Amino acid sequence: MGLAERRRTLGYSQERLAQSVGVDRTTVGRWESGRITPQPAQRRRLAAALGIGLRELDVLLSPPQAGQSDAAPQVDAVLNAGDPDEMIRREFLGILAVSGALTALPDDEAHALTTASDQGAPRDFTRMNAHLWRVYQLARTKASVHPVVRDQLTTLSRAASGRHSRRLLSAVADLLQLAGEVAFDTNRYADAAASYTLAASVSREAGAYDLWACALVRHAYVELAENRFHQAEQLLTVARKLAGRGDTALSTRHWVASVQAQAYAGLGDLAACERALDRAEAVRDLAPGSADGGWLRFDGARLSEERGARYVRLGRLDLAEDTLRDALRQPALAPGQSFRRRGSVLADLASIGVRRRDPEQVAAYGQDAVELAKASSSDYVARRLRILCDELGGLGQDHRVAELKARIVAL
Structure with missing residues (x-):
């Protein structure tokens, strides 16, 4: 019996076991796949949650020996070797460093560096991103969109590493949010949070306040999924301020209010929840097209x-x-x-x-x-x-x- 079998025998979901141990659900998934092992303090809490001793836990966590029938952890480790998502994140961290350096250079030097690449125009990436958002919305299985998003991220990262264009950086922040959505929908909260954090950083570099606010809203959803309502409310307070500096023709601030209502409900504050919902309802006063259908889709239809x-x-x-x-x-x-x-x-x-x-x-x-x-x-x-x-x-x-x-x- 492995760790996953023991958990299922006890009737625990990965989320419930993660809450008992005080870790993220994705961490439990990595323990079960054999990709990582618990830290000493985590081992004691994990053993207690499973109702076993540390020696029994060691047996559950040990990889299968030759001849054993359960090869799932080994297969999983092979399939996840050189995680492409991790490589993409490293590439985008490099983009942030490059874009930060370009803002410090004299205009003539920055221009020389940013015109050296001809890998696609920003408007082409923007159109492709909009198409991918539509595919994501229509897909019944959200994970099926992941390979296409990953490939587009790789292409965008190469283009952005050679240019310093606000429009191009906005396209990067846009697609990072979609990558986060795919990760979130498949319960990979740590990956989703990483994508949203990068999206927020790139949005800041691009001076795109609405994109920046939306990245924080999506990050707040990760906190809400883990019932960390205070942390979500803090993110949303910042998002509301950013949205106030954005385009008033867009529905960003109304979406922020809608998600704030969820955080206030978690905190048990009915009055604040009702006020936030009323602010969200005001989206109906905006002209058609206030939600662009891509990284911003809030039109009040789900209120x-x-x-x-x-x-x-x-x-x-x-x-x-x-x-x-x-x-x-x-x-x-x-x-x-x-x-x-x-x-x-x-x-x-x-x-x-x-x-x-x-x-x-x-x-x-x-x-x-x-x-x-x-x-x-x-x-x-x-x-x-x-x-x-x-x-x-x-x-x-x-x-x-x-x-x-x-x-x-x-x-």
Whole structure:
């Protein structure tokens, strides 16, 4: 038995085990794949969480010997050798160093260096990025977009290393945010955070305040996924100030407000949550086209389901249920449309059933969400269901809820 088998035997998700040990979920994944080993202090906490001694833990963490049938960690290590994402991050760190140096050079020297390359025009990269965002939105399995984004990042990094153009740097920051979205959707929080941090740095170099604010908003989502609401609120406070210096024709500041509402709900502040939602609702006053469909997509279309989710977090189940059921009736959330959005609303309605101790409601909405997770291979919906699974508690004695829990674990 390996570490992953022991975790599953105990009924733990990677996220739940990570919370018990005090690490990121991706760290647990790397332990299970054999790519890294726990530090001494982590080993003690991990052993305690698994209910075993340190010697037993050593056995679980030891790589399979020759002749053993479980070769998954070895295969995983080979497939991840020379992680291309890590190489891309190093290239972009180099870009930051180059762009910083160029700003310190006299204009004539900087111009000579930045006109030395002819690897594509910034507007070409901007168009390609916009296309990739559309592909990402339409893809049922977000991870399928990863290879194309990775290749485009490599091409962009080579072009940007030879030029110092605000427009080109903005294209870099744009695509880094998309790379982060792909990583986040596949539960690679550390990779997502790294991408968003780089995107924020490049946006600062480009003087692109809206891009910069959006990178911080996306970084805040990583904190929210880990229930670090204070850290998310701090990021969003800065994002709001940056958005105030951006283009008032864009919906950036309204998106910031929408995500602030989520942070305030996590902190239990209903009044602040309502004020933030009201600021987000003002997006409807903007002219069409305020969300460009790429790195900024907030047009208020999801506000009803988001408001419902905030009410769930705050324990206002009466308000939450009416709002979420209304959201399900929207054409954009009809069966066969947005799997991710519909799955998220169904998970929230199942969560309301948990709080009301209503196994029938939990099973009905939860089973529908499982079907969507399976049909779309969406890690986001699966992650929402794992959270639901951790909330079930004593309701798991009901045969309908027990069946749902088994299906969620199987995901």
